[in-house]
Amino acid sequence: MAVRSNLMWLTLALSLFDPTCSAGPVRQRAAVPDGFVAAPYYPSPYGGWEDSWKESFAKAQALVDKMTLAEKTNITGGSGIFMGKACVGNSGSAYRVGFPQLCLQDGALGVGNTDHNTAFPAGITTGATFDKDLIYARAVAMGKEFRGKGAHVFLGPSVGPLGRKPLGGRNWEGFGSDPVLQGIAAALTIKGVQEQGVIATIKHLIGNEQEMYRMYNPFQPGYSANIDDRTLHELYLWPFADGVHAGVGSVMTAYNAVNGSAASQNAYLINNLLKEELGFQGFVMSDWLSHLSGVASALAGLDMSMPGDTQIPLFGGSPWKFHLTEAVLNGSVPVDRLNDMATRIVAAWYQFGQDRDFPAVNFHSYVEGEKGLLYPGAVPASPIGKVNWFVDVQADHAQVARQVAQDAITLLKNDDDFLPLSTKSPLRVFGSDARVDPKGANSCGSRACNRGTLGMGWGSGVANYPYFDDPITAIKKRVEDVKLYDSDNFPLILNPKPTDDDVAIVFINSDAGENSFTVEGNHGDRDKDRLSAWHNGDKLVQKAAEKYKNVVVVVHTVGPLIVEPWIDLPAVKAVLFAHLPGQEAGESLANILFGDASPSGHLPYSITKKEDDFPDSISKLVKEIIGQPQDTYSEGIYIDYRWLNKQGIKPRYAFGHGLSYTTFNHTDAHIKIVNALSSPLPPARQPKPDVPVLSTEIPPASEAYEPAGFKKVWRYIYSWLSKSDADKAYAVGISGDKTGSKTYPYPAGYSTVQKSGVNVPAGGGQGGNQALFDTILQVDVTVQNTGSVHKGKASVQAYVQFPEDSGYDTPIIQLRDFAKTTELAPGNSETVTLKLRRKDLSVWDTKLQNWVAPGAEGDNGRSKRYVVWLGEASDKLFTRCFSDTLVCERGVEPPV
Ligand code: BGC
DSSP states (O other): OOBOOHHHHHHHHHHTSOGGGGGSOOOOOOOOOTTOOOOOOOSOOOSOOSGGGHHHHHHHHHHHHHSOHHHHHHHTBBSOTTOSSSOSEEBOOBGGGTBOOOEEEOOTTSOOSOSSOOOOOOHHHHHHHTOHHHHHHHHHHHHHHHHHTTOSEEOOOBOSSOSOSTTOTTGGGSSOSOHHHHHHHHHHHHHHHHTTTOEEEEEEETTOOOSTTOSOBTTBOOOEEEOOHHHIIIIISHHHHHHHHTTOSEEEEOSSEETTEEGGGOHIIIIIIIIIISOOOSEEEOOTTOOOOSHHHHHTTOOBBSSSSOSSOSSSOOSSTHHHHHHHHTTSSOHHHHHHHHHHHHHHHHHTTTTSSOOOOOOOTTBOSSEEESSGGGTTSOOEEEOOOOOOOOTTHHHHHHHHHHHHOEEEEEGGGOOSOOTTSOEEEESGGGSOOTTOTTOSGGGOOOOSSOOSOBSTTOOOOSOOOOHHHHHHHHOSSEEEEOOSSOOSSOSSOOOTTOEEEEEEEEOOBOTTSOBTTBOSSSOSSTTSOSTTHHHHHHHHHHHOSOEEEEEEESSOOOOTTTTTOTTEEEEEEOOOOTTOHHHHHHHHHTTSSOOOOOOSSOBOSSGGGSOHHHHSOOOOOSSOOEEEOTTTTOOHHHHHHHHTOOOSBOTTOOBOSSOEEEEEEEEEESSOOOSSSOOOOOOOSSOOOOOOOOOOGGGGBOOTTOOOOTTOOOOOBOHHHHHHHHHHHTSSOTTOTTTSOOOTTOOOSOOOSTTSTTOSSTTSOGGGGSEEEEEEEEEEEOOSSOOBOOEEEEEEEOOTTOSSOOOSOEEEEEEEOOOBOTTOEEEEEEEEETGGGOEEETTTTEEEOTTOSSSSSSOOOOEEEEEEETTEEEEEEETTTOOEEESOOOOO
């Protein structure tokens, strides 16, 4: 039997640790710096009061009411890693009442750990298209594939990490280093996936901006991301708010701590911010093996334990399941908290129609063959059976994948209009990145190696390639005279000898991933090769530039690269960032190289000249090994271009940069007020309407009894208790003090009385106060292809500049919306529309605990002048429009 993933071996190895070792020298948490607080917030707000979820909650409540205690605690936890058929997460079922085991599956770029699926371009590539239609189309195709495989829950999109640290290992799973780019892309991804009847999971809440020391283990706490209130709201929570506003069904917490409290049991994060302020109605799951506590995490708002095990897996232990049953019976966890957890999960299942004709899981994450272990974690005790049906879910999704890959390709430099190439030019191609891994595109589990064209990073956010369309094959289809030197060392002998007509195309790359794997000395983060090309790529370019007059550099990369060693060499005529294209690396690139289409991708991050153009808090990885590492966001709201603009540091290529073979101009721009910004604060929110009533009655112990004669699978995690344990717990629970406060040390601020929500003024609906999502300003601009040769798609990016006398320190410009034209022939034009919502014109006021629009009408003594800048990059702004005079003008000096 072939085994699919080395994650399995990794975890098995982990389990060989003696769990009793946790009694050893556990490192204490170090103090979180002053001012960073995870304030208590209790109780966990119920779901079910928001209009668009009401029907699903009513159905869910009816079903949950029929469940026994053990059934309820069963559906809130996984059955254990590698248990069940066989997704990366398998929740427990309540089949008696018709609720199935849910299949939770990676990854953010396609169905992971299976076959006959599409390996779509990564998030970062998708972000680089700056194309809403394509972002949505990719999501629709992905959603269809998840459903076709029987996966109920798509473990994406990823917006955390946001991309604060260029060295961060998993930035490529998300859409780019800007909250608005992430937020728009996440919302469209959620919409596209969920419309196919699959629950999306926005992750990781929050602050997982580096891989190193992200995870708690028995010897050391994971790092604490210390994020101040304003920064949290304006940057890191922003895309989650958009995701919740789009109706996302689930949220995954991060591995790390936030302001000193582990994310999976952080009441401030889950209860206060996510469930109260953002009005999240779905369920919250832990990241894998990051569930640390039983009662505390339940009180803090966690709804599902994934994959169910304790930190040291595969011993049948769990923080919940049978323990949660016990904690409910003995009164430590209030019964309504469990009812809310279970109802949120079942409601999400109804909300996306999964109660009707949902396909059975037809693949196995850890077995490639038709038959295999039904419960690999139980080896050798697992029965064997059919586990793979090889269902082909690809349909024509390769087309969407190719279009995304193509439209993401970002032309950074094109001296003398060197590109596109003629198919008549003799091409000399250098670098192992030009061709597929000779051992096979999927030869490394979780893509944890870098041996050919880099189509994705490594870790859980990957999918298997059904095939790999590599660049050299696509190039050879078009050009006769091609020679590939596929070594990363420049050849000693060039045969044929270079001529002036030759074009050298040098392929280089830079990889990163999850820190469950170390690849060529990089521990997930880019800690060894840093922001330089791997495999001596810089040298390869330099050597090629010595021998050839015309060099084109193609870069496959997880993020920014320092290009200084070669970017100004006269022979380096053109540079293309193809990001991480997934399976469609070849034709998408060839279409751009040879001019079938103009490049239209734009950088979803800035490329600086050196690493320390950013402050240490951004440019360095936190590495303390004594106590709890502290990752303090001392740069506040100033990351990426926000920081560079503030400091007056010119990057090599600014956020949003991307050239075309043609040129565009804005011929006409109009701004109008769609809704008046009549007061700085949004209208006061109302109390939550019709909050469900959930039972608080401790159920009889018999609901937890293990069925007589049931044959347990070894290491599988169950929710039953023995009769004597159940009876004992129940006796404590009903001993007069139903809250169990005699036995459980409840945290400060603990309460069981549901709040109306008015204590959190920024809340009120999904994503927050609904007025925050009202469009205030609309700008329409006509974009013309002013070239005479090439067709092309134009990107229009809208950046807001706050009123100068706003009273708040604000970044000079901030991206607020973007649009892309269709392919315009020379001379043709198209009008695109950009919208700015109340939230886009607001600042998070930490005193008021609300969003304040400082340029609102009203007697606040401040000017009402927001400037909306339109351009094709953060440093190429052509047009400005004023929100007060409603005038737009072109050709003015941009503010950066
Ligand atoms: C990752 C998650 C992923 C999960 C399941 C974790 O290691 O952080 O993003 O969804 O594993 O594979």
